[in-house]
Amino acid sequence: MTPLPLSTRACGSCTACCTVKRIVELALPQWTRCPHECAAGCNVYAARPPTCRAYNCSWLLGDIPGDERQRPDRLGLIFDVVDEGCGAQSLVAWEVWPGASYDRGPARLLAALRQQATVTLIPHVTDTGGSCRES
Ligand code: SF4
Ligand code: SF4
DSSP states (O other), rough: OOOOOGGGGOTTOHHHHHHSOBBGGGGTTOOOOTTTTTTTTEGGGGGHHHHHHHHHOOOHHSSSSSOGGGGGHHEEEEEEEEEEETTTTEEEEESSTTTGGHHHHHHHHHHTTTSSEEEEEEEEOOOOSSOOOOO
């Protein structure tokens, strides 16, 4: 797998976090598709809430190895780094769609990351707004 230069990592057409993550300002629970998602990404981009402005997944930040296939909407997992205190960190992996972590690519990545860090998998538990999986 050819590592993607970090400077080229961009959300592009990915909107996985707009469905998977809780957006407190919009009262959106986890795994609920944001009503502002649109073909271009976000129809209120200039006025998007602070939670959206502040969020960068670990793939975007360069903390997850790999190329564009690891982008959350393609991989099926969103990773976040969690500060455990005293300099320790762990990873949280959120399934983007049900069962995503069982696919071969995500399963292999999880196994590799678990050689280096504690990884907590958060299974997809509900889907109220349809899948954001890239077709
Ligand atoms: S999941 Fe990551 S790559 Fe996808 S839109 Fe959110 S921040 Fe960008
Ligand atoms: S407001 Fe825009 S950036 Fe924020 S979750 Fe909704 S679609 Fe995504």
